[in-house]
Amino acid sequence: MSRADIPTFTLNDGNRLPSIGFGTYKLNGKEGVDSMTAAISRGYRLLDCAFNYENEGAVGQAVRQSEVPRDQLFVASKLPGRHHKYDQAVVTIEESLYRTGLDYLDLYLIHWPNPKQGIYVEAWQALIDAQKRGLVKSIGVSNFLPEHIDTLIKETGVAPAVNQVELSPYFAQKEQRAFDAKHNIVTEAWSPLGHASALLEDKHLQEIADQHNKNIVQIILRWHFQLGVLAIPKSANPERQKQNLELFDFELNDDEMAAIERLDRPDGRTNDQDPAEYEEF
Numbered sequence: 391m392s393r394a395d396i397p398t399f400t401l402n403d404g405n406r407l408p409s410i411g412f413g414t415y416k417l418n419g420k421e422g423v424d425s426m427t428a429a430i431s432r433g434y435r436l437l438d439c440a441f442n443y444e445n446e447g448a449v450g451q452a453v454r455q456s457e458v459p460r461d462q463l464f465v466a467s468k469l470p471g472r473h474h475k476y477d478q479a480v481v482t483i484e485e486s487l488y489r490t491g492l493d494y495l496d497l498y499l500i501h502w503p504n505p506k507q508g509i510y511v512e513a514w515q516a517l518i519d520a521q522k523r524g525l526v527k528s529i530g531v532s533n534f535l536p537e538h539i540d541t542l543i544k545e546t547g548v549a550p551a552v553n554q555v556e557l558s559p560y561f562a563q564k565e566q567r568a569f570d571a572k573h574n575i576v577t578e579a580w581s582p583l584g585h586a587s588a589l590l591e592d593k594h595l596q597e598i599a600d601q602h603n604k605n606i607v608q609i610i611l612r613w614h615f616q617l618g619v620l621a622i623p624k625s626a627n628p629e630r631q632k633q634n635l636e637l638f639d640f641e642l643n644d645d646e647m648a649a650i651e652r653l654d655r656p657d658g659r660t661n662d663q664d665p666a667e668y669e670e671f
């Protein structure tokens with residue numbers, strides 16, 4: 391597969407993102423840069439990081455040292471909960487950018503809504519203003535429930551371009567996806583492989599994989615793609631990084647999509663992180 395073959399998703403602000411990205415949680419320092427460099431050479435073009443992963447520097451280093459032109463790479467980062475206050479959010483976005491050593495970021499998200507703290511609208515206003523200043527090309531949220539997004543739109547008139555949520559076959563987020571689609575928001579999936587847990591040994595997925603001569607991970611990532619969901623699988627292993635992009639040369643049929651949808655379970659989260667309750671700073 392040639393690298394240019396990764397299809398793109400168009401956002402509600404007109405910008406485009408690759409339909410699959412590379413998760414970088416726990417990829418830090420020199421080893422992290424090496425993993426990200428390998429991922430770029432395998433064909434990944436979108437790198438997802440966060441202020442709280444403490445690896446914006448490594449992502450920036452990988453992007454700056456890459457032979458791939460900057461405008462063909464996409465860097466996403468996220469605002470931590472402890473800096474939702476407007477003035478702090480503005481400075482934190484600037485810090486994120488400076489840490490990467492890049493001229494702009496492609497996507498910036500509010501990492502968690504932290505509803506008990508209840509000032510995510512202030513944070514959103516800071517993201518809106520950062521986008522106007524050209525620091526970030528697109529803005530979005532992560533772990534936001536419909537009620538939180540409704541509040542953002544009501545208070546600012548600006549809908550997020552992306553909502554990044556936990557989403558895997560065991561936690562399929564049907565209602566959230568429908569809500570996002572209604573507002574033209576691209577749903578992004580963190581932990582698309584369910585942290586490599588029991589999901590990767592699921593016998594129903596194995597049957598589908600056997601039909602297509604693919605592995606379970608490729609079936610899972612193809613399912614995300616066909617749902618219109620942007621998955622960001624993480625792998626430190628170059629061979630698995632490569633395999634995880636080999637999903638554009640086959641198609642799941644309706645019955646297979648439905649069979650995967652039936653794996654959804656209410657307790658399918660990998661950790662007990664319900665954004666209505668859980669807060670992260």
Ligand code: A2P
Pocket residue numbers: 413580581582583584585586590607622623624625626627630631633634
């Ligand atoms: P590794 O880095 O050793 O490849 P998630 O993105 O859902 O949190 O899952 C990440 C986990 O999935 C990592 O532990 C990663 O391990 C593992 N993983 C990624 N790709 C594959 C693959 N193709 N086969 C098996 N495990 C994988």
